[in-house]
Amino acid sequence: MSEESLTESETKKSLRERLYMQDGRNFGMTLVYAIIGAGLFMLVSTIPMPFIMYGLFKFGLLPALAIIGTVAAFRGPLAGFLTGYLGVVLYDLVIRGTIVSMTLPALGYGFLGLVTGAATYDLTSGRSLIKLSVLSAIGFVFTVLIAVAVGLTVESLATMVVLGFLMLPLITMGLPSVILLTPVFARIWHAILSKTYPSDQ
Amino acid sequence: MFQVKIYLASIQPLETRQSTLNERGLIMSKTLKSNKFVTVALIISIVLAGMSFGNLPSPTTSTSIQTVNGVTFNFADYRSLTLEELAIFNFLTNLFDQPYGSWDGWYLEPEFYGLFHYVLAFMSYSLAMYYETTPGYRTSYYEEISDNLVRKFNTSYDDWDNQSIEYFEWIYASITQNWTGYYYPDTFTPDADDLYTGGFRGPANIMWTGHYMLMELLHERNFNTGEFDDEITFYMEDWNNSLTTDGFGNPQEGGIWKCGLIPCEPYEVWVQCNSIPIYATELYDGIYGTAYMGNDTVEGIWDYGLEFSNTMMQDPNSLYIDGYYVQEPFGFQQPEEGVQQEFPGNRLSPFRTDGSLRSRGYGVAWSLEFLDFLQPEVTDEEYSIFLREYGKEISGDQMYFVDSFYNTGYFGTYEFLACLFTLALAKQEGDFNTVQRIQNFLYGLYNKVWSADGREMHWDTSSLEPFLQTSIAYGWIWGCNPVTLNDLVEPRPAGFWDYPFISQADDEYIWVYQAEWDPVKEGFILNINVDQPATLTFSNFDSLPTAYAGGVPLRTLELTSGGDYTLTLQSGSYNLVIM
Numbered sequence: 001m002s003e004e005s006l007t008e009s010e011t012k013k014s015l016r017e018r019l020y021m022q023d024g025r026n027f028g029m030t031l032v033y034a035i036i037g038a039g040l041f042m043l044v045s046t047i048p049m050p051f052i053m054y055g056l057f058k059f060g061l062l063p064a065l066a067i068i069g070t071v072a073a074f075r076g077p078l079a080g081f082l083t084g085y086l087g088v089v090l091y092d093l094v095i096r097g098t099i100v101s102m103t104l105p106a107l108g109y110g111f112l113g114l115v116t117g118a119a120t121y122d123l124t125s126g127r128s129l130i131k132l133s134v135l136s137a138i139g140f141v142f143t144v145l146i147a148v149a150v151g152l153t154v155e156s157l158a159t160m161v162v163l164g165f166l167m168l169p170l171i172t173m174g175l176p177s178v179i180l181l182t183p184v185f186a187r188i189w190h191a192i193l194s195k196t197y198p199s200d201q
Numbered sequence: 202m203f204q205v206k207i208y209l210a211s212i213q214p215l216e217t218r219q220s221t222l223n224e225r226g227l228i229m230s231k232t233l234k235s236n237k238f239v240t241v242a243l244i245i246s247i248v249l250a251g252m253s254f255g256n257l258p259s260p261t262t263s264t265s266i267q268t269v270n271g272v273t274f275n276f277a278d279y280r281s282l283t284l285e286e287l288a289i290f291n292f293l294t295n296l297f298d299q300p301y302g303s304w305d306g307w308y309l310e311p312e313f314y315g316l317f318h319y320v321l322a323f324m325s326y327s328l329a330m331y332y333e334t335t336p337g338y339r340t341s342y343y344e345e346i347s348d349n350l351v352r353k354f355n356t357s358y359d360d361w362d363n364q365s366i367e368y369f370e371w372i373y374a375s376i377t378q379n380w381t382g383y384y385y386p387d388t389f390t391p392d393a394d395d396l397y398t399g400g401f402r403g404p405a406n407i408m409w410t411g412h413y414m415l416m417e418l419l420h421e422r423n424f425n426t427g428e429f430d431d432e433i434t435f436y437m438e439d440w441n442n443s444l445t446t447d448g449f450g451n452p453q454e455g456g457i458w459k460c461g462l463i464p465c466e467p468y469e470v471w472v473q474c475n476s477i478p479i480y481a482t483e484l485y486d487g488i489y490g491t492a493y494m495g496n497d498t499v500e501g502i503w504d505y506g507l508e509f510s511n512t513m514m515q516d517p518n519s520l521y522i523d524g525y526y527v528q529e530p531f532g533f534q535q536p537e538e539g540v541q542q543e544f545p546g547n548r549l550s551p552f553r554t555d556g557s558l559r560s561r562g563y564g565v566a567w568s569l570e571f572l573d574f575l576q577p578e579v580t581d582e583e584y585s586i587f588l589r590e591y592g593k594e595i596s597g598d599q600m601y602f603v604d605s606f607y608n609t610g611y612f613g614t615y616e617f618l619a620c621l622f623t624l625a626l627a628k629q630e631g632d633f634n635t636v637q638r639i640q641n642f643l644y645g646l647y648n649k650v651w652s653a654d655g656r657e658m659h660w661d662t663s664s665l666e667p668f669l670q671t672s673i674a675y676g677w678i679w680g681c682n683p684v685t686l687n688d689l690v691e692p693r694p695a696g697f698w699d700y701p702f703i704s705q706a707d708d709e710y711i712w713v714y715q716a717e718w719d720p721v722k723e724g725f726i727l728n729i730n731v732d733q734p735a736t737l738t739f740s741n742f743d744s745l746p747t748a749y750a751g752g753v754p755l756r757t758l759e760l761t762s763g764g765d766y767t768l769t770l771q772s773g774s775y776n777l778v779i780m
Contacts, residue, residue, distance in 0.1 A: 052253040053648045055664045060253040061246060092597030097634045100594045126238040133242070147596070157593055158603075158612035165642065166595050180246045187239045 034082030037071035041087030066181035069136040072117030080113025108146030115139030123190040129183040136178040288658035302361030308667035322412035330684035338716035342708035383467035408465035411477035461506025476571035487692035524548035552607035562619030624680035707735035724780040
């Protein structure tokens with residue numbers, strides 16, 4: 001547990017430590033986190049979520065997106081990246097029976113985890129949770145940009161489709177989701193782990 | 202252990218309990234103070250979720266297994282409608298509560314005149330799927346809408362002026378394109394040897410006659426009224442004449458236009474438009490016992506045209522191309538550069554100058570779907586090619602279909618049409634992942650609007666295009682309903698019209714999810730939800746039937762003076778077996 005609840009004072013770390021792959025055990029745990037995160041992402045993505053349209057703007061929350069940032073906050077950028085990337089690939093493949101654009105859009109969701117996991121967090125601190133929110137939002141901007149770029153170039157989607165059916169809904173639903181739900185999920189998960197493994201605190 | 206803890210807590214002294222509560226309050230207060238941001242984020246999330254709560258899928262239809270008199274009925278084995286489909290139908294009925302040539306609520310604008318009759322035709326086919334799902338529920342509520350739809354489709358210019366389908370489909374286009382002025386083969390200097398082909402009711406308007414006859418035929422298939430028999434046969438004989446003679450009664454291979462197909466716009470034929478009368482001919486043979494489709498001894502009237510479609514009207518991917526000119530249209534302009542258009546000849550793509558042929562996603566999907574009953578191996582093979590060439594993946598959840606793979610940067614009405622046609626094709630092919638992904642695309646940007654009494658539902662498309670509202674509504678039935686076009690091309694089974702069925706009901710109080718007679722088990726399946734006490738009248742039972750619920754008798758039906766039986770149900774949900 002001590003490995004998961006990092007404090008912001010732990011700033012001097014090697015790259016391997018930041019990626020949680022300084023040794024075989026840690027690397028293994030990182031992969032376990034990523035696989036669990038990807039599986040959770042896939043499962044939560046299958047739940048139909050409510051939404052509402054105001055004109056052409058679609059509002060609602062996508063809790064699956066917050067799982068990526070949460071895993072990243074606990075286990076670093078590699079776990080975050082793999083959760084996002086594998087989560088989308090798994091969902092597309094298992095639930096929808098397809099692979100979209102050679103998994104390139106999934107990379108965008110990986111970036112969400114990568115960027116979010118780039119920093120360390122004290123999940124008991126409000127300031128740190130705000131940082132988690134902000135970095136999740138920045139990471140998600142990459143997700144949107146990559147999705148738009150792949151849509152326009154690799155898939156040759158119509159511009160109107162990319163803007164109206166892809167980018168706008170991603171922004172109006174995805175951004176609030178990562179900004180609001182990621183810190184909430186992370187805090188709840190941290191609280192559960194603290195209760196479950198109090199000695200690790 | 203849990204009980205012991207509760208007991209211990211309950212016998213704690215009052216002061217101790219107060220102290221514990223205070224401690225918890227302090228902890229909570231401390232927790233909230235140290236997690237202000239998370240608390241705020243959580244509250245905003247809850248508020249946002251509450252504000253955006255809507256558009257969730259309706260619950261699935263509940264079914265049960267019952268054993269009555271030793272016979273087991275599993276309701277899941279029978280087709281069923283969903284709450285959404287029933288509510289959509291109730292919404293659509295409002296569109297018919299007006300004179301035949303009135304179109305309030307259809308959001309019809311001049312730019313859609315040329316497409317409007319298709320809206321009616323495909324609504325008719327969707328509703329035929331809907332009726333077929335509950336074949337034992339045939340009250341006037343369903344029959345009148347089916348009849349009304351046919352009559353709306355047949356509104357003439359003489360009766361309804363510029364609010365008629367004749368005006369929208371034929372005369373409006375003729376104002377600029379002179380469709381009413383066509384003769385074949387020489388339309389520029391016609392004489393007695395040239396056949397007039399500019400008439401709305403034929404012979405060269407298969408995009409209306411084909412749909413009209415099929416709509417009538419499906420009405421007869423579903424309700425057996427006999428009211429359209431004469432017109433149906435008139436068009437069948439007219440097509441036979443067009444496809445096997447020169448139009449003047451002299452036998453001619455390939456028919457009037459020598460390609461075995463019938464034009465829509467008088468100078469051009471399309472596979473998709475001809476797939477409708479081909480489908481109708483098969484159903485006609487099944488119902489009326491004829492052999493227009495051919496048999497071991499007689500050649501089918503469409504054989505030549507099918508061969509022409511499958512060999513001549515093909516693109517390099519072996520998919521149907523969009524259009525073959527049988528003659529040069531009035532005012533045709535050759536492209537300024539590149540390959541020139543030939544007459545007769547396959548239509549060239551407007552997006553290329555290298556002689557590439559015109560292709561359209563909606564046309565291919567439509568053709569494959571309606572011809573599937575006749576050449577399933579062709580559909581199976583070309584379906585995957587079609588997905589590859591015309592499908593565009595937005596994400597794992599969403600995909601759409603382009604109208605032309607030479608013009609993928611555009612998105613408009615025909616891309617919507619390509620999606621709608623692929624919806625039913627994918628369903629027919631059993632490709633439910635694609636069905637779901639198209640639905641997510643088509644229905645993901647509109648709010649569901651339920652009426653105050655909860656009996657009607659539609660999607661509000663006004664933010665994008667109000668005209669889409671009707672098509673999006675019946676498109677849900679088109680894509681979701683378990684019945685496919687391959688089911689509807691078969692006539693009713695022998696003895697069907699003697700099966701027990703619901704002939705009258707308090708339709709406005711009930712939701713009929715399943716209603717059909719099982720001829721093998723000799724029981725009537727009724728899955729129904731009753732809003733207010735309602736009475737249903739059953740016809741064709743040979744003897745006094747009993748309604749069973751959960752395998753035990755609920756009540757015996759009552760005999761009416763007309764020899765029918767009635768069943769009155771109180772509010773509630775029922776899975777009934779009546780036998």
